[in-house]
Amino acid sequence: MTARLVPASDAALEAAAQALSAAPVDSPGIRDHAWLHAEPAEALRRLQLARDHRIEHGGLAWVVLADEVAVGYISARIYDDGHRAETFSVVARANQGLGVGLEARRLVLEALAAAGVRSVVSLARPDSASAAISRKLGYELSGAETRAHPEGFRVELERYELQLKA
Numbered sequence: 077m078t079a080r081l082v083p084a085s086d087a088a089l090e091a092a093a094q095a096l097s098a099a100p101v102d103s104p105g106i107r108d109h110a111w112l113h114a115e116p117a118e119a120l121r122r123l124q125l126a127r128d129h130r131i132e133h134g135g136l137a138w139v140v141l142a143d144e145v146a147v148g149y150i151s152a153r154i155y156d157d158g159h160r161a162e163t164f165s166v167v168a169r170a171n172q173g174l175g176v177g178l179e180a181r182r183l184v185l186e187a188l189a190a191a192g193v194r195s196v197v198s199l200a201r202p203d204s205a206s207a208a209i210s211r212k213l214g215y216e217l218s219g220a221e222t223r224a225h226p227e228g229f230r231v232e233l234e235r236y237e238l239q240l241k242a
């Protein structure tokens with residue numbers, strides 16, 4: 077599997093929305109997210125809103141391709157005068173557990189380092205694929221944060237941080 081990031085254009089987001097809203101895969105290991113329960117049109121609307129919000133506030137957003145097929149979305153919020161970033165990623169259920177999320181995050185770290193970002197944060201549920209990816213990429217656990225989940229409740233998340241080499 078070869079992962080690649082492309083700018084989150086409307087056409088790329090439309091392909092990602094189709095993948096993210098595809099029927100669930102019956103596997104106990106599959107990680108879930110509110111965005112993975114929407115019809116394609118609603119998934120596209122949420123992706124566009126997220127992308128527009130990111131870009132309007134100086135961040136970056138990409139669609140993740142696996143072997144040239146759109147399977148996910150990854151974004152970086154940039155703050156502290158461009159020195160710090162926080163990433164968020166989601167991969168379609170059918171494509172999880174194959175290394176796409178890890179490779180997408182690695183590619184984003186390269187892009188952020190090239191853009192002058194010095195440290196990166198990722199918030200993850202304990203024992204999640206996202207936390208595992210952070211540890212694999214050398215992030216260190218730096219604390220915990222409570223955030224509002226899109227469905228209304230609050231979630232306890234671990235905060236992982238990585239210092240990037242210039």
Ligand SMILES: CC(C)(COP(=O)(O)OP(=O)(O)OC[C@H]1O[C@@H](n2cnc3c(N)ncnc32)[C@H](O)[C@@H]1OP(=O)(O)O)[C@@H](O)C(=O)NCCC(=O)NCCS
Pocket residue numbers: 105106107108109163164165166167168171172173174175176177178179198199200203204205206208209
């Ligand atoms: C987080 C996410 C993007 C990871 O994508 P992915 O393509 O499935 O991840 P990978 O296949 O690259 O997995 C990387 C590592 O995570 C771990 N992992 C994978 N699936 C896991 C699971 N279900 N539970 C715990 N760890 C898991 C493994 O250690 C894996 O490495 P391995 O190859 O040695 O087994 C995906 O799980 C997802 O979309 N989750 C829902 C959205 C979300 O919660 N995003 C996180 C907020 S940033």
